[in-house]
Each structure stands twice: as structure tokens, then as C-alpha cells.
Amino acid sequence: MQITxxxxxxxAIALLVLGSxxxxxxxKNIFHSLLFLALSFLGVAGVYLLLSADFLAAxxxxxxxxxxxxxxxxxxxxxxxxxxxxxxxxxxxWWVTSLPVALGILTxxxxxxxxxxxxxxxxxxxxxxxxxxGRTLLTKYVLPFELASIVLLVAMVGAIVLAKEDKLDxxx
Amino acid sequence: xxxxxxxxxxxxxxxxxxxxxxxxRRNAIGILMGIELMLNAANINLxxxxxxxxxxxxxxxxxxxxxxxxxxxxxxxxxAIIIAAYRNVGHINVDKISVMRx
Numbered sequence: 723m724q725i726t727x728x729x730x731x732x733x734a735i736a737l738l739v740l741g742s743x744x745x746x747x748x749x750k751n752i753f754h755s756l757l758f759l760a761l762s763f764l765g766v767a768g769v770y771l772l773l774s775a776d777f778l779a780a781x782x783x784x785x786x787x788x789x790x791x792x793x794x795x796x797x798x799x800x801x802x803x804x805x806x807x808x809x810x811x812x813x814x815x816w817w818v819t820s821l822p823v824a825l826g827i828l829t830x831x832x833x834x835x836x837x838x839x840x841x842x843x844x845x846x847x848x849x850x851x852x853x854x855x856g857r858t859l860l861t862k863y864v865l866p867f868e869l870a871s872i873v874l875l876v877a878m879v880g881a882i883v884l885a886k887e888d889k890l891d892x893x894x
Numbered sequence: 895x896x897x898x899x900x901x902x903x904x905x906x907x908x909x910x911x912x913x914x915x916x917x918x919r920r921n922a923i924g925i926l927m928g929i930e931l932m933l934n935a936a937n938i939n940l941x942x943x944x945x946x947x948x949x950x951x952x953x954x955x956x957x958x959x960x961x962x963x964x965x966x967x968x969x970x971x972x973x974a975i976i977i978a979a980y981r982n983v984g985h986i987n988v989d990k991i992s993v994m995r996x
Contacts, residue, residue: 726895728895728896729896729900732896732900736900736904739904739908740904740907740908740911743908743911743912743931744911746911746915746927746928746931747911747912747914747915747918747919747924747927747928747931752921752923752924755924755927756923756927759927759930759931762931762934763930763934766908766934766937766938769901769904769938770938770941772896773901773941773942773945774945775941775945775955775958777955778937778941778955778958778959781959781962782962785962785965785966786930786934786962786965789966790930790965790966790969793969793970793973794923794926794927794969794973796973797923797973797976797977798923800977800980801923801976801977801980801986819917819918820913820914820917820918821914823913823914823917824910824911824913824914824917825910827909827910827913828906828907828909828910831902831906831909831910832903832906835899835902835903835906836899836903840898840946840947841947842897842898842946842947843946843947843948843949844949846949846950851952851955854952855952855955855956855959858951858952858953858956859956859959863956866960870960870963870964873963873964873967874963874966874967876967877966877967877968877970877971878970880970880971880974881970881971881973881974882974884971884974884975884977884978885973885974885977885978887981
């Protein structure tokens with residue numbers, strides 16, 4: 723089997739994604755694992771590019787790396803003394819519980835994915851997706867679109883209410 | 895041409911790594927990181943299925959956008975809860991946060 727350039731790129735990106743994901747869950751220093759999480763998100767953006775999903779790749783970089791990782795960094799700075807790295811971050815007996823669960827789910831997923839006949843259609847060439855996504859969001863999926871904005875608004879208000887300091891108890 | 899099974903295998907491995915992170919971390923932020931990895935794996939699946947099974951309709955892309963929205967909301971609320979817990983308990987070790995009220 724001839725390995726094409728595309729397949730080589732996929733292998734490299736998959737190695738990046740999985741390697742940095744393993745670092746995310748195993749590293750002792752939680753700040754370093756957060757940086758590896760950003761690297762893993764970047765690799766997933768590369769996977770989107772290979773799937774010719776240009777809009778999603780850009781959104782992945784903007785939302786995950788630009789917003790979620792930075793948000794987590796803020797939370798980490800607020801709750802954790804970054805300099806103290808020798809705090810135990812993981813469960814002591816992780817190989818008893820976590821490893822069998824993860825490996826079992828991996829086996830089940832692999833069996834389903836490999837054995838099921840998916841009926842793959844002939845692929846179309848790469849084309850810009852942004853316009854079609856926007857049109858679909860504002861015609862067919864306009865109700866979920868509006869609901870998603872309400873979810874974001876409620877989450878924002880909830881986050882502010884939860885995170886703000888409770889001054890009412892002192893005055894009362 | 896990359897076969898569909900490669901993408902599915904990648905997302906299965908990423909999902910399992912996320913599960914492992916959620917189960918093995920003590921730090922609440924580490925658990926959130928595992929959840930984000932799992933959401934990314936699900937997104938890869940959605941886009942790959944959309945590309946290989948319905949190449950002309952971009953339903954998978956649209957659904958992935960919704961998943962990202964929910965992931966952003968989840969991260970914001972989750973981190974706010976973690977900060978509130980830190981303010982009340984003084985740490986975010988989920989093994990030690992076991993009281994229902996204080």
C-alpha cells in the first residue's frame with residue numbers, strides 16, 4: 723500500500739494529538755498538562771483541516787485555545803499555587819480503576835468502528851464550508867441556534883453569580 | 895485518501911484518554927480537561943461521519959458548532975463552581991470535597 727502525503731500528515735497529527743493528550747492526563751504539574759491540552763486542541767484543528775472543515779478548524783483555534791484554555795489558566799492561577807508542583811494530582815490506585823475502564827471503552831469502540839459497515843460515499847472535493855454552515859444555521863437549524871445563544875447567556879450569568887464573592891452575608 | 899476508520903480510531907483513542915483523565919485526576923480542573931478531550935473526540939467523529947456519509951450536507955459541521963457552544967458554557971460554569979468551591983473549602987481536591995453543606 724502506497725502511503726500518500728495526506729496519510730502521512732494524518733499520522734503525524736494523530737501522533738501529536740494522542741501524545742499530548744496522554745501528557746495531559748499523566749503529567750504531575752497541572753499547569754504543564756494545561757499547555758499540552760492547548761497543543762492537543764491545535765492537533766484536533768489539524769484533523770479538521772484534513773477533513774476539509776476549514777471553518778471548524780478556525781473556530782477550534784479561536785474557542786478552545788483562545789477561550790477555554792485561557793479560562794482554565796485563570797482558574798488554575800486562582801485556585802492553585804503553580805510553584806508547588808509536588809502536590810499529588812492523580813489518584814493513588816489509578817491502574818486499578820481508571821486503566822481498565824479506559825481500555826474497556828477503547829476496545830468496545832474499536833470493535834464497533836471496525837466491524838460495522840458504514841457505507842462510505844464517494845467523497846467530494848474540498849470546498850469552502852463557511853457559507854453553507856451559516857445558511858444552514860439560519861434556515862434549517864435556526865431554533866437550535868437561538869437556543870444555543872440562550873444557553874450561552876444563561877451560562878454566562880450563572881458563572882458570574884457563582885464566581886462572585888458573597889458580600890451579602892457580611893452586611894446582613 | 896484517508897479511510898474513515900482512521901478518524902474513528904483516533905477519536906476512540908482520544909475519548910479513552912479523556913475517560914482515563916476524568917477517572918484518575920484528583921484536581922477538579924484536571925477532570926474538566928479530561929471532559930474537554932472527550933468532547934473533542936466526539937467532534938472529530940461528527941465531522942468525519944458528516945464528511946464520509948453525507949458529503950454535500952454539512953450537518954456534522956453544524957452539530958460540531960453546537961457541541962463547541964455547549965463545551966464553552968460547560969467550561970465557564972464548571973470553572974466558576976471550582977472557584978466557588980475553592981473559596982469555601984480552600985482546595986479543589988475532589989477526594990476531600992465530600993460535604994454537602996458547610
